[in-house]
Amino acid sequence: MKNIVVLISGSGSNLQAIIDACQSGAINGTIRAVFSNVSDAYGLTRAQQAGIATEVAEPKGFADRTAYDIALADRIDHYQPDLIVLAGYMRILSPAFVNRYSGKLLNIHPSLLPKYPGLHTHSQALANGDQEHGTTVHFVTEELDGGPIILQAKIPLSASDTEADIIGRVQVEEHRIYPLVVSWFVNGRLAMREGKAWMDDRVLPAQGYT
Numbered sequence: 001m002k003n004i005v006v007l008i009s010g011s012g013s014n015l016q017a018i019i020d021a022c023q024s025g026a027i028n029g030t031i032r033a034v035f036s037n038v039s040d041a042y043g044l045t046r047a048q049q050a051g052i053a054t055e056v057a058e059p060k061g062f063a064d065r066t067a068y069d070i071a072l073a074d075r076i077d078h079y080q081p082d083l084i085v086l087a088g089y090m091r092i093l094s095p096a097f098v099n100r101y102s103g104k105l106l107n108i109h110p111s112l113l114p115k116y117p118g119l120h121t122h123s124q125a126l127a128n129g130d131q132e133h134g135t136t137v138h139f140v141t142e143e144l145d146g147g148p149i150i151l152q153a154k155i156p157l158s159a160s161d162t163e164a165d166i167i168g169r170v171q172v173e174e175h176r177i178y179p180l181v182v183s184w185f186v187n188g189r190l191a192m193r194e195g196k197a198w199m200d201d202r203v204l205p206a207q208g209y210t
């Protein structure tokens with residue numbers, strides 16, 4: 001059974017999808033701990049309700065981003081993670097952190113990368129009159145939202161859509177694809193090799209999600 005550590009900053013609906021998939025056996029892994037940089041993040045409550053250890057790591061008091069990230073990683077390492085999942089974790093990670101966990105660090109980002117890295121993805125898609133929008137699961141590298149793409153899910157946009165509409169529709173897709181990708185990783189069917197996402201042949205039919 002692989003050890004998973006999840007990092008959050010907010011509601012934790014993606015965390016919940018991964019908790020549910022671990023409990024159902026769809027993910028052959030155990031979430032050993034959930035870390036949040038925000039002390040009142042609702043995702044912490046979700047973790048506690050599932051009997052998962054939680055830790056709050058607030059950034060104040062650290063000299064800089066790297067110092068915070070090294071202290072965070074030292075705490076994470078107590079749980080001997082095979083995989084670290086960023087699930088709505090809203091802090092930029094330093095190279096020291098990213099390189100320490102190279103190849104075992106996943107993120108979900110609410111856009112069809114490489115479109116709209118960073119914040120305010122939904123409002124940008126609407127403002128630009130895009131016909132489609134979506135979400136991307138990728139390996140994390142030093143480039144913000146720029147690591148190798150693993151899986152995307154698309155939603156159609158219409159002129160009457162509001163930001164709230166599309167946040168909800170994107171999250172429905174996120175809750176489908178993130179547990180799926182985590183299951184591939186823990187089953188050894190997905191890895192980062194030579195800077196690219198490698199998947200074995202058995203997962204390719206699931207690319208029909210995109």
Ligand code: GAR
Binds near residue numbers: 010015043171
């Ligand atoms: C998700 O939609 C995720 O894609 C996004 O935050 C939301 C967290 O929701 N992540 C980012 O924007 C990262 N740059 P959740 O806390 O309910 O899972």
